[in-house]
Amino acid sequence: PPPFSPRRARPPSPSASAGSSSNGTATALRTTSEPLAGAQPVIEVRDVTVRYRVPRERVPTFKEFAIRWLRRRLVYEEFLALSQVNLTVQRGEAVGIIGRNGAGKTTLLKVIARVLRPTVGTAIIRGRVAPLLELGAGFDHELSGRENVFLNGALLGRSRREMLRRYDDIVAFAELAEFIDAPLRTYSTGMVARLGFAVATDVEADVLLVDETLSVGDFEFQKKSFARIEDFLRRGATFVLVSHASETVRTLCRRAVWLEGGRIVADGPADEVVDAFTAGAVPGPRVAAS
Numbered sequence: 069p070p071p072f073s074p075r076r077a078r079p080p081s082p083s084a085s086a087g088s089s090s091n092g093t094a095t096a097l098r099t100t101s102e103p104l105a106g107a108q109p110v111i112e113v114r115d116v117t118v119r120y121r122v123p124r125e126r127v128p129t130f131k132e133f134a135i136r137w138l139r140r141r142l143v144y145e146e147f148l149a150l151s152q153v154n155l156t157v158q159r160g161e162a163v164g165i166i167g168r169n170g171a172g173k174t175t176l177l178k179v180i181a182r183v184l185r186p187t188v189g190t191a192i193i194r195g196r197v198a199p200l201l202e203l204g205a206g207f208d209h210e211l212s213g214r215e216n217v218f219l220n221g222a223l224l225g226r227s228r229r230e231m232l233r234r235y236d237d238i239v240a241f242a243e244l245a246e247f248i249d250a251p252l253r254t255y256s257t258g259m260v261a262r263l264g265f266a267v268a269t270d271v272e273a274d275v276l277l278v279d280e281t282l283s284v285g286d287f288e289f290q291k292k293s294f295a296r297i298e299d300f301l302r303r304g305a306t307f308v309l310v311s312h313a314s315e316t317v318r319t320l321c322r323r324a325v326w327l328e329g330g331r332i333v334a335d336g337p338a339d340e341v342v343d344a345f346t347a348g349a350v351p352g353p354r355v356a357a358s
Contacts, residue, residue, distance in 0.1 A: 108194060110275055110306045111157035111180055116189035118150040118175055118330075149175040150186070151330040159195075159274075162307040164317035164338055166345050167327035173310045174279055176327065177201060180308060181277050195274025195306075198224070200265060202279065209253040213244055213263055216252055220267045234270050241292065242266040262289055269296050276300050279310045294320070314342050 124143040127133045136142045150172045157163055165173045178184035179191050181199040206223040207216045217238055221231040239245050242262040252260065269276065276297065297320060301307060311317055317324055317338055324341035326334040334341045 109156045110159045110194050111155065111308070112192040113153055113155040113176070113179065114190045114192075116150055116153045116179055116186040116191060117148070118172075118179065118184065119187045120147045120149055121145075122147050148330050150179070153189075153330070153332055155325065155332065155335075157306055157308065159306055160301070160304045161323060162301055162321045163309070164321035164324045165308065165310045165327060166312070166314070166317060166324055166342065171327040172330040173327055174201070177277055177279050177308065177310050193275060196271070197275045197277060198268050198271050198273035199277045200268040200279065201277065205264070207252055207260065207264065210251060212251055213248040213255070216263065217267055220264070224268070226271070238266045238270050241270065243289070258286065258289070265293060269300070273300070273305060275306045275308070277308050280312070314346055317342055
């Protein structure tokens, strides 16, 4: 396939923020809102690097681990999940993050959600965040669906009074009224996904973060999920989606960011970036949305 080369830009320097917004040149998509001009960015990721220490060999017991640690015989290797990532997202933008497995997509989303501290660099997020990072995260499978609604709400920083006010709407959206008092361990994967999505998105958030969850559930629930995201965008909220589903990114996002090996290799209109990714085009200099 021909190389991917719309609107080439100089590669970002390690000291400069390389993210930018897209608001005029992309093909109009059905469910995105335009970024608000002149406003302060909602998300600023500056020179972010995330390193993990991975043991070179498996240590089967804590006793053996302690002995090796005392004798300084533990050997680690460094895994670079993100490397000098710069990204700016304006208020009202809908951005999809794509890439192969292990490219660093979920790690970047966790940094933005402030649940993972970068090894180097800073991440600034302005406004209230509604994160949906992992299916069933924050749920206790021995508790009932009702109890998990309040537990998950507390983990998201919401008061019991607020959750009581929102409870009926959450259960109705998840379509789980018949099963809400059953233990979560009796729920199917799709039911857990519906409950998690309903709790996370039943809020007036400034930023909605979603990691793959839209692919779970039946067709009707996916339609409801898309409609709720459209409502977020109409209110001027910012939406960041990590997904392997190319058509979902095209439909919901005006802008896409392609991660490869922990680095951003393309950043531009969703149609162009997704086409390049699916075609396996060799990325040239990083593409910045204009």
